[in-house]
Amino acid sequence: MSSISFFNPGEDPGTDFLSLLKHNGLDPFSSDLPGPIDAGHATTVLAVRCEGGVVVAGDRRATAGHLISHRDMQKVFPADEHSAVAIAGAAGPALQMVRVFQLQLEYYEKIEGKPLTLEGKANQLAEMLRGNLPQAMQGLAVVPIFAGYDANRETGRLFQFDVTGGRYEEQDFATSGSGSLHAGTVIKLGFRPELTTEEALLLAVKALWHAADEDSATGGPDPIRGIYPVLSAITADGFRQLTDDESGEVFSEFREELTGGE
DSSP states (O other): OOOOOOOOTTOOOTTOHHHHHHHTTOOTTOOOOSSOOOOOEEOOEEEEEETTEEEEEEOOOEEETTEEEESSOOOEEEEETTEEEEOOEEHHHHHHHHHHHHHHHHHHHHHHSSOOOHHHHHHHHHHHHHHTHHHHTTTOOBOOEEEEEETTTTEEEEEEEOTTOOEEEESSEEEESTTHHHHHHHHHHHOOTTOOHHHHHHHHHHHHHHHHHHOTTSOOOBTTTTBOOEEEEEETTEEEEOOHHHHHHHHHHHHHHHHTTO
C-alpha cells in the first residue's frame, strides 16, 4: 500500500510537480557534479509557424566531441496533446528535462482539472531551465524550443529559451543548436505567413539539409539507412509526427526541387 504524503503549512507544492519531487528527496536537476563533463550533444532543431498551427523538426545526429555518438536520435517530443519540445544541447539532461516537463503538465491537469495555457507551459519549461543552470555552468546546457497550438488564439505559437531560463516568444520561426544559424537563414528566406503545413514541412527539410551541409554536428538525410529528420506538425487536431516513410517523401520532393527533377 502506498504511503500518503503530508505537508506542513506553507510546504504544499500544489500543482508544482518539481517541488513535489524535491519534497520527496528527488531533485532531477541536482548541481552536485564533480566538474565539467564532456557528454553527448543533440544538435539542430527548429519550429516554423504555418496556417493552422506550427511545424517542429530536428535532425537525428548526436555528437560527443568530434565523434558521431548517435545517428538516429529523437529530438522532438510531444509535451502534451497540443504542444511539443525540441531539444538541443547536452542530450542526457535534455531528455530528462523533457520527461519531467511531460509529467509536470500531466500532474497540473490532474490537480486543476484543465490543462495549462500554452504560455503557462512555456513558463514551466523556463523554470526548469533556470533550475538546470548549475549543470549548464558545468557544460551540460539545455537549449530547447517549445511550440504548440493555442486554442484560445486559434494559432500556432513558438518560444525560444536561453540557459538561464529566459523565455522569448518568436513570431515566425525559431532555431536552436549548432546548425541554427544556417537553418535560420534558409527559413528566413523562404518563410511566408500563409505557409501551409505541407509547405512548412518542406521548408524545414530544406533548412536542416543546408544546416547539415555547413555544420558537421548536424546530420542530413540518410536514405541508405532510412534515417530522415524528425518532422511533426501541431494543429487544432493535435500533435502528429510523420513516419520515416512520410519524411522520406518530403525529402524526395526537396531533392527533385534541388536537382530540377533529375
